[in-house]
Amino acid sequence: MFSIIEIKNLTKLYGQKGAVCRALHEVNFEVEAGAFVAVMGPSGSGKTTLLNIISTIDKPSQGQVIIDGRDTGALREKELALFRRDTIGFVFQEFNLLDNMTIRDNIALPLTLNNINAEKILHRVRELTALFGIDNQLDKYPYQLSGGQKQRAAVCRALVNQPKILFADEPTGALDSKAASELLACFQNVRSRYKTTVVMVTHDASAASYCDRVMFLKDGMISGKLETNGNTEEFFKKILNMVALLGGERNELL
Numbered sequence: 093m094f095s096i097i098e099i100k101n102l103t104k105l106y107g108q109k110g111a112v113c114r115a116l117h118e119v120n121f122e123v124e125a126g127a128f129v130a131v132m133g134p135s136g137s138g139k140t141t142l143l144n145i146i147s148t149i150d151k152p153s154q155g156q157v158i159i160d161g162r163d164t165g166a167l168r169e170k171e172l173a174l175f176r177r178d179t180i181g182f183v184f185q186e187f188n189l190l191d192n193m194t195i196r197d198n199i200a201l202p203l204t205l206n207n208i209n210a211e212k213i214l215h216r217v218r219e220l221t222a223l224f225g226i227d228n229q230l231d232k233y234p235y236q237l238s239g240g241q242k243q244r245a246a247v248c249r250a251l252v253n254q255p256k257i258l259f260a261d262e263p264t265g266a267l268d269s270k271a272a273s274e275l276l277a278c279f280q281n282v283r284s285r286y287k288t289t290v291v292m293v294t295h296d297a298s299a300a301s302y303c304d305r306v307m308f309l310k311d312g313m314i315s316g317k318l319e320t321n322g323n324t325e326e327f328f329k330k331i332l333n334m335v336a337l338l339g340g341e342r343n344e345l346l
């Protein structure tokens with residue numbers, strides 16, 4: 093199987109001499125194309141730092157990030173911007189939809205900016221929103237949607253360019269458990285339909301149990317990994333056990 097993400101000896105230091113914070117320390121892993129992976133760990137363990145570096149928003153202090161066979165550290169700013177546009181989608185905890193645009197225009201925005209033909213744009217928006225169960229919400233504005241619907245619209249927007257990888261930072265953080273499970277089921281659909289690789293940071297063991305694999309970070313290092321056998325409930329229990337085993341902030345991770 094092809095590794096769409098290869099992380100080699102990744103270290104990230106913040107700050108200057110005398111006040112250096114080591115957010116990541118010699119992290120190594122690979123993610124297979126089409127996988128759905130969760131990154132968990134206590135507050136301050138380096139999850140967001142890792143996601144920002146893999147998604148090329150931030151640069152490492154040391155180490156390599158190879159995405160889809162390309163060493164991102166070797167790309168110039170312009171190449172990197174194009175690479176990011178064509179390869180990566182991003183979803184945040186806050187939905188970041190534009191209030192004065194309809195849901196249709198919000199989702200279509202990345203394609204409109206790329207001068208794609210209008211018919212193609214509408215087709216893509218219809219296909220994605222049908223998959224996410226919000227195809228009857230397209231004429232509405234963000235304030236007229238529930239939190240779960242807004243987040244599904246934000247994911248549609250992140251996918252409209254057909255990225256190979258979708259990065260999600262606490263995508264269920266602002267949702268109730270029903271809206272969260274609907275969103276996670278959508279991620280699974282996207283993965284099986286488009287073979288999109290999904291990498292998600294989460295504090296929520298239940299959200300992580302929808303994934304194929306969970307990586308646990310502690311103090312900027314990978315402290316454990318788990319893989320599902322396909323049974324979500326069993327996987328959920330294993331994740332809880334791992335959280336307890338790794339110690340520290342069990343309550344926070346729940």
Ligand SMILES: Nc1ncnc2c1ncn2[C@@H]1O[C@H](COP(=O)(O)OP(=O)(O)OP(=O)(O)O)[C@@H](O)[C@H]1O
Nearest residue numbers: 106107113115133134135136137138139140141142
């Ligand atoms: N811009 C920055 N400057 C200095 N230190 C930073 C910066 N960003 C993060 N850090 C530090 O790096 C470490 C890892 O932070 P990071 O945000 O990646 O953790 P996290 O696991 O995502 O935490 P949380 O779950 O609370 O969001 C923390 O000690 C944090 O204080």
